[in-house]
Amino acid sequence: MHKKNIKPSLLFFFFMIMLSAKSQEIGKQPPNIVWIVSEDNSKHYLKLFDDNGVETPNIANLAEEGILFTRAFSNAPVCSVARSTIISGSYAPRIGAQYHRKSKIVPMPDSIDMFPAYLRKAGYYTTNNSKEDYNLIKGEDVWDDSSKNATWKNREKGQPFFHVFNIGTTHESGIHFQKEDIETIATVTSEASFKVQPTHPETKIFKYTNARYRDKMIKMDKEVGQVVQELEKEGLLENTFIFYYGDHGGVLPGSKGYLYETGLHVPLVVRIPKKYKNLVNWDSGSKTGRFVSFVDLAPTVLHLAGVNVPRQMDGRPFLSNNLKHEIPETQTITYAYADRFDEKYDMVRSIRKGKYKYIRNFQPFNPDALMNEYRYKQLAYKQWKSLYEQGKLNKIQAKFFQPKAAEMLFDLEKDPYETNNLAKNSKLKHTLIDLRKHLDHWMMNMPDLSFYPEYHLLEHAVENPVAFGQQHKQDIIRYHKVSQLMLQNFSGVKHKLESYLQSKDPWERYWALIVCSSFRKKAKTLTPLVKSMAAQDPKRINRVRAAQFLGLIKKENPAPVMLDALYATDRPMEALLILNMITVLNSQDLNYNFFIDPQKIDPKVLEEQLVAARIKYLNN
Known part of the structure; x- marks a missing residue:
């Protein structure tokens, strides 16, 4: 019998049998779990996490009754990729879910379900109000209700529930205002109460945008409080874990869509009900610098519910009664990825380990500012671009519009807005190599499917991206090896590049051309060979890549x-x-x-x- 045909009362009976052992162990019914998710806000705008933010008393109250995570990160700086990571407990470039907006929906990986399905099988009532936005095919057994009317109130009496409440108040669209609004709509937040981040110009538009965005945080906090009050009114707080987090970074220019801390570093608070303190090795009011990534959310919820975590998931639980307070090195690492966002292509990967952040730009000739229509609906983006074209930005503010370095290294304690690239600092060579090796190992171990263009994956991998990745793992390792040539001196890799440009493998040629473009005029001695490729390479996209190189060096x-x-x-x-x-x-x-x-x-x-x-x- 398919589960969706089972009557709720019978389902709940099955649940009681399945979890009897766990219930005996803890002496209680499994806990309720509620997620309150705010869209598009990094930790930088909440004073609870950052001095430059605003007061959020309702979220602060949750922290007083639980744990504040100072190092929580989305694995992607945009909603569909971040949410695909959360719902699957898997890294998106491994499972083919790394592109935003999806051109095709891919299947869930490794025969696993979206994690709420495991909760349902264990008798939980699962509801989502109401955003999904997955790049993955959703099964029929994930939610009891996923809609704007979804609520835990329709469950069987005594049935535990998992509920997601999504707050759209802080979404990017909320600051798509008109210029006249600056004079006619006053903000609650004073423009003198915060500092404009150093990558932005201190103009009236940027100050007003900052203030208006912080107003959204204040409103969002009240909405968080309303959900908590509703739980309290129904007498559910003593049985309910409450997670509050932002679904990825913020929306001020250069944040959402980018692998900087403003695009990835999110607020996270977990309220621990006193009745279930034995499930978590933390006291109320605790604060921890243990790194938490979105890939860990699904395993954590399953673990708290007493449900086995599928071994195929990439994440690991971060709440448990056997976690030590001392933070091991493995718990100070987070990975992130950025590929296509709407019409804007790039390929960027990052790792943060402790206070250091390493960003690898695989196509460094793509400036961050490359046009993305939705981003540039924001007046601050438009003004930033206009000031660059007028030559009115300082060096730090102008970097957004210029080609990037292939490697970037930042000390986030000294440089929280990632303005000073330390990749060529000889004193940090060991740190650079260590982070590069960690990132390379992670990418190749998946393996990372983005070493093929998206259109190729759509034709050859979309039916089973994970299987495709495993079948082509050695090929991907070779393409990655080619891409790493851009990290060396051109003179030392010239002959290797010549060989790869003439390879029989079209994707070795593809990546060799990208490396040439990363070197730009340093690789001009390869112009005759690349000209020949632009004219007659059998692969159409390689002819285009060749033409791009010739254009970048102004040769043709x-x-x-x-x-x-x-x-x-x-x-x-x-x-x-x-x-x-x-x-x-x-x-x-x-x-x-x-x-x-x-x-x-x-x-x-x-x-x-x-x-x-x-x-x-x-x-x-």
């Missing part, structure tokens, strides 16, 4: 090759990748002009909204 107009490839493809996501490269050459002060004729583009390609958005931007 890339437009003819790129436009020919764009008009020839019938793959929407290949077209989007080509358009991304065109956008790079249309920015960065390179000033190549492209006029794209939509009538020459395959109709199937034009059906993709992200493609249409890119073409509209470029032609305007």
Whole structure:
């Protein structure tokens, strides 16, 4: 019999039998678990976590009755990828869920279910109010109710529940205001009560945006309090763990969508009910610097509920009665990933270990500021770009609009906004190599599917991304090895690059071309070989990559090759990748002009909204 056909009362009876051993062990019914999730806010705007934030008394009350995690991190700086990581307990680049907005939904990995399904099988009533936004195929047995009306109140009497309450007040769209609003809509937060972060200009627009965003935090905190009050009114607090966290970083420019701390470092508080203190080795009012990543949330909930954690999940529980307070080195590491966000492609990976943060830009010629239509709806983004074009930004503020270093290393205690790249600091060479090795091992151990372009994964991996990754693990390791050549001196890797550019493997050639573009004019001696590839490489995307290199070093107009490839493809996501490269050459002060004729583009390609958005931007 399929579980969804079982009557609730019978399901609850089965649950009691299944968890009898656990109940005897702890002498209680399994606890209720509630998540209160606020969208789009990093820890930087709550005084509980950062002096530059505002007071959030309701969240502070939760912390007084539980644990405040000062080092909690999303594994991705955007909602669908972050939420896919949470619901699966798995790293997105391993399971093919790393792209935002999804072009295709991929299956759950390794025959596991979304974690609330395990709670349901154990008799929990599972509800979600109401955001999902997964890049993964959802099973029929995940939620008893996932809707704007979802509530724990419809459960069987005495049945434990898992409830998610999503707060959209702090979402990015909340600061898509008009210029006249600055004069007509006053903020509760004083513009003198905080500092504008050093990567931003101190203008009226940035100050007002900061203040208005902090107002959203104050409103969100009240909504957190309302959920807690409702639980208290029903006499449920003594049986309920309450998690409050932000679903990824904030939305001020350069945060959401980027692997900086403002895009990843989130607030996290867990209220511990007195009745279940024996499940957690912490006292009320505790604060810990133990690193927590989103990949750990699912295993933690399952563990608290007395449900076995599937071994295929990548995360591990961070609440337990046998965790030592001393923080081992393995608990001071977090990984993160950024690939395509809407129409904007990039490939960035990061690791934070203790106070040091290492960021690996696999396509460093892509500036952070590369156009993303939704981001630039915000007035602060528009002004930032305008001030850069006018030459009115200082060196730190201007970095966002310039090519990046392939490797970046930051001391976050001294430099919390990641303004000073220490990758070439000889005193930190050991730290750099250590973090690089950790990141490389993590990427190759998955393995990381993004070493293939998205369109290739859609054609060859989407039915079972994990199996595809395992079948091609040695290939991915080779492509990663090619990509690492950009970290060395060009003179030392020139001959290797020449060999890879002539490889029979098209993806070795692909990554060799990306490495050439990362070196830019240092690799100009390879121009004849790359010119030949632009004209006749059997792989269309490699002809485009070759043209991109020639454009970056100002050796040849890339437009003819790129436009020919764009008009020839019938793959929407290949077209989007080509358009991304065109956008790079249309920015960065390179000033190549492209006029794209939509009538020459395959109709199937034009059906993709992200493609249409890119073409509209470029032609305007």
